[in-house]
Amino acid sequence: MKNGFWRAGVLVFPVVLIVGVAAACGGGGDDASGDATASPGSGKVEVPAGAPEIDQDNLAFKPDKLTVKAGDKVYFKNSETALHTVTIDGKNISGNMKKGDVVVWTAGTAKTYKVTCDYHPQMNATITAQ
Numbered sequence: 334m335k336n337g338f339w340r341a342g343v344l345v346f347p348v349v350l351i352v353g354v355a356a357a358c359g360g361g362g363d364d365a366s367g368d369a370t371a372s373p374g375s376g377k378v379e380v381p382a383g384a385p386e387i388d389q390d391n392l393a394f395k396p397d398k399l400t401v402k403a404g405d406k407v408y409f410k411n412s413e414t415a416l417h418t419v420t421i422d423g424k425n426i427s428g429n430m431k432k433g434d435v436v437v438w439t440a441g442t443a444k445t446y447k448v449t450c451d452y453h454p455q456m457n458a459t460i461t462a463q
């Protein structure tokens with residue numbers, strides 16, 4: 334009786350272990366997102382009325398000076414056919430933006446940010462977060 338129980342236990346236990354390990358390996362693994370503040374290449378983002386916005390138009394950022402509160406979202410929109418980027422303090426946060434693309438960025442810290450475009454050195458703007 335006691336021996337029979339033991340034999341069954343020894344047989345069942347390794348099977349449970351293997352199934353458990355297989356299940357643990359199945360999930361997760363797709364959390365590769367980097368910058369949560371950017372939405373690269375997405376044309377689906379709409380700019381809310383009255384939100385801080387900078388247009389990319391005629392090879393310029395318009396306006397080229399913007400003041401917001403720290404924590405505010407700033408919307409960048411490419412309004413022309415030329416490809417642009419939103420590069421903030423040297424970091425490209427947008428990828429390539431086509432006409433109509435909108436990228437949202439959050440001015441996290443109170444300071445002045447330099448905004449440039451990787452393709453057009455003449456495109457410059459500053460965003461001051463207070």
Ligand SMILES: [Cu+2]
Nearest residue numbers: 417450452453
């Ligand atoms: Cu550009």
